[in-house]
Amino acid sequence: MIEVLISLVILTIITIITSSFLQSSISSKEIVFTKSSQTFQFNLLADTLREDVAHAVNIPLLDLRGEVQSETFRSTLNTNSFKFITKIRSGKNFSNSLVQVEYQLQDSKLTRKQFFTPAPVDQDLFSETVLFNQVQKMNLQFSDGKAWFNFWPVDPLTERKFPTLIKLTLEKENKESYSWIILSNLKNIYD
Amino acid sequence: MLRKGFSLLEVGAALLILGLAVTAVFQFISSTTLSALNLENRAYARQIANNRLALVQTLEPLAGNIQRTGQEEFGGKSFFWSEKIETTSAKFLQISIRIGLSEETDIYELRTFVEKK
Numbered sequence: 001m002i003e004v005l006i007s008l009v010i011l012t013i014i015t016i017i018t019s020s021f022l023q024s025s026i027s028s029k030e031i032v033f034t035k036s037s038q039t040f041q042f043n044l045l046a047d048t049l050r051e052d053v054a055h056a057v058n059i060p061l062l063d064l065r066g067e068v069q070s071e072t073f074r075s076t077l078n079t080n081s082f083k084f085i086t087k088i089r090s091g092k093n094f095s096n097s098l099v100q101v102e103y104q105l106q107d108s109k110l111t112r113k114q115f116f117t118p119a120p121v122d123q124d125l126f127s128e129t130v131l132f133n134q135v136q137k138m139n140l141q142f143s144d145g146k147a148w149f150n151f152w153p154v155d156p157l158t159e160r161k162f163p164t165l166i167k168l169t170l171e172k173e174n175k176e177s178y179s180w181i182i183l184s185n186l187k188n189i190y191d
Numbered sequence: 192m193l194r195k196g197f198s199l200l201e202v203g204a205a206l207l208i209l210g211l212a213v214t215a216v217f218q219f220i221s222s223t224t225l226s227a228l229n230l231e232n233r234a235y236a237r238q239i240a241n242n243r244l245a246l247v248q249t250l251e252p253l254a255g256n257i258q259r260t261g262q263e264e265f266g267g268k269s270f271f272w273s274e275k276i277e278t279t280s281a282k283f284l285q286i287s288i289r290i291g292l293s294e295e296t297d298i299y300e301l302r303t304f305v306e307k308k
Binding site: 003006010013014017021024025028031032035036038039042043046050143145146147148164165174175176177178179180181182183 | 196227235
C-alpha cells in the first residue's frame, strides 16, 4: 500500500513539473515571437525612413496634373502624412531612379507608399509596405535646425529646402510611445 | 527471494537527474526570453542614441567638454541617457552617448566623430 502511495506522489510531482515546464515553454515562445516581431518592425521603420531621407533628392513635387509644385517636401497640418522624392535601392546599391514616397497613417497603420515615378500621374499606382501596426496617434514635427514646426514647408524659403530634422512620434493603442528623429544632410536649396 | 521494482535510493537518484535536466531546460528557456527582451531594449536604446545624436548636432548643441544627462520614455520603458562631447582635434569633436535602463548600467553606447562647425 505504502509503495502505491509513494508512486502516486512521485507521479504527481513529475506531472506538475512537466505541465509547468510546458506552460512556461509556451508562454516563453509567445514572448520571444512577439518581441522579435516587434523589434523587427521597429528596426524596419527606423532603417527605411533613415534610408529614404539619406537618399532624398531636393527636387520639386508634382501635382496630380503633372504640374511642378513649389515645395520639395510636403506635410500639411492634420494630414498625418509626408511625401518627398528619393532614390530607390536596386539590390544592395542605390540606383539613380527617382521615385516619390509617402508615409501615411491609415487605418491605425503607418504605411510607406512607393510610387513608380517621381511624378505619379495615377495616384493609385504604388507599392505599399506596412511599417507599424496598432497606431493610435501620430505626431509629425519638422525643423529647419532652429525650431520645430508641425508642417512643412513653413514659408517660401523652406519650400525649396528639405527639413533638417524629421521627428515622427507614434503612440500605440497600449499607450506606448516611440519616436524617430532623422537628420537630413541635404543642404542644397532648390532654385 | 528476488525483489522486484526500484529501491528508494534508485528512485531518489532518478528524481535528482530529472530535476537537474528540468532545471537546465528551464534556464535555457528563460535565457531565450531574456535575450528577446534584451534585443528589444537594445533596439530602443539604439534609436534613442540616434535621436540624441541628431539633436546634439542641431537643436541642442553641446559646448565642448560638457556632459549632459536625461531620461526618456520609449516603448513603455524608462531609459536614461548621458552624452559627452570631447574636443579631439582642431577639426573634429568626439560625441559619446550612453543609454541604460538605470543611471548606473549602460546597454548601448554610441561613439562618433563630427566636424566642428
